[in-house]
Amino acid sequence: MVKKDYGQFQIEQLNPIQIEAALKKRSLIYLPLGAMEWHGMHLPMGLDSLTSHGVCLRAAEKTGGLVMPPLYYGMTGSIWHHPYTILIEEEEVLLQILMTTLQRLETDNIEKVVIFTGHFALKQLEMLARLEERWNAQKRVLDVIVMSISECPNVTMKADHGAIFETSILAQIKPGLVRLENLPDKDVEPANDPEGNSMGDHRRDRNNVLFGVFGDDPRFYDKDEAETLFDTIVEWVAEIVE
Template sequence: MTRAIEMLRPSQIRSAFEECSLVYLPLGTIEWHCEHLPVGLDALTARDLCLLSAEVTGGLVWPALYYGTGGDHGSYPWTVMMESSEHLAPLLRKTLNRLAELKVERIVLFSGHFAGDQLDMIDQLKGEFEKLGPMKVLATAVNRFNIPDFPQTMLAVSKRPSLRGFGPRPSSSTHCPRRRTAMTGPTVMILHILSGA
C-alpha cells in the first residue's frame, strides 16, 4: 500500500491510522535551482524523504505544499515565493486543526526549503499546537540534521531517476550549490527516531 494519503480510499486511511497515527506534511517551494535541477526540488525532496520514512515508521504522507517563504530569491526565473508566512501559515494551521479534529496523534512538518522565514513559521506552528495538545508536532527540515558531510543545501534523495546522483555542476548563482548528496539511510532513520514511531 502506498503511504501517499491522496492515493488512498477512506477505509485504507483508517486502517493506516489504526496501525500508526502519524502524518508527514512535506513542504517545499517552486524555485530556481539552476538549469540542471527541477524547480520543485525542495518539495520533491521533502515528499520523497517523508514517503521513505513512512515506509519505516508507518503513518501517511500528505501531498507536498509547493509554496514557501524566505530566501531573498523570489525574483529568480521560475520562482514563486511568498513574501511572508502570512499566506502559508493559515493554510497549514487549518490543516493541523483538521488533523487534530480527526484525532491524528503525531504530525511531522518537514521542509525541503529551509530559508529562515520558512523554518520560523514551522517552529511557530509547532509551538501553537503543542500548547493545545494532545497532538504532538515535530517541525524540522533537511538542514537540521547533524550528519557528517551533510551539505547545507537541499538533500537530493529520490526514487526518481531524474533526481538521483547529482554531482558537481558549474554555477554562477549563489542559490545553485555545486554538490548534492544522497543520504537516504541516515535521514530516514533520524525521521524515524524523531517521529516517535
C-alpha cells in the same frame, strides 16, 4: 534497480477504508513542505517539495503512518527574483494553511503530525517555529513535530541550494529529474568562486556557470555518497518520530 511504489503511503491516493486501516496501525501523518524555486539549470523548480515528500514516504515505510501531498508554496528566501520562482512573503498565508490542516487532522483523532520541510530559507524556519509555538500554546491532543532537512546532525554534507547536497538527495528519489548534463563540463568551465566561497553573490550573475546555485559544485555528485546521505536523513527522521 526496481522502482518502488510508495502509493500505499500517499494519502491523496487512498480511499477512507485504506486510510483507516493504515492509521489504526499508526496514528501518524507526515506533512512535507517545500517551494517553487530556481535551483539551477540541472534541477526542477519543485525540488524542495520533491525531496521532502520522498524522505517522508521512506520514513513512513519504516514508522508506519501516511504522507500528505507536499506543499509547493514556501516562504521567501534569497532566491526570490530568479525566474519561475514563486515564494510567499507574508508568513500568515502559510501559517493559516498549516493551522487549518492541523486542526482538521486533530478532528480526525490523529495523534502525531510530522511537519518536514525541504525548504529551509530563514523565513520558512521562523514561520515553522511560530507555528509550533502557536500550536503548543493551547493544550492539544495532537502532537506536532517540526523538522528541516537542513538540520540532520548525523550527516557530514552541509545542506545547500541546488548544489551537491540537494542534487544528491533528489538523485536518490527521482534520478530522472537530475540533469547534470545541462551544466557545462566541470573540467572545461570549473566553478569560479572567489576564495573558494561557493555561497557568494557572484552566483547571482546570470552568466555564472553555477547561476542560482549556492553551495559546493553539484558536478562532483557521487552516487555512493548520495546514498549514504539520503539513508542517514531518512533514518534520522524515523528515529525522531519513534
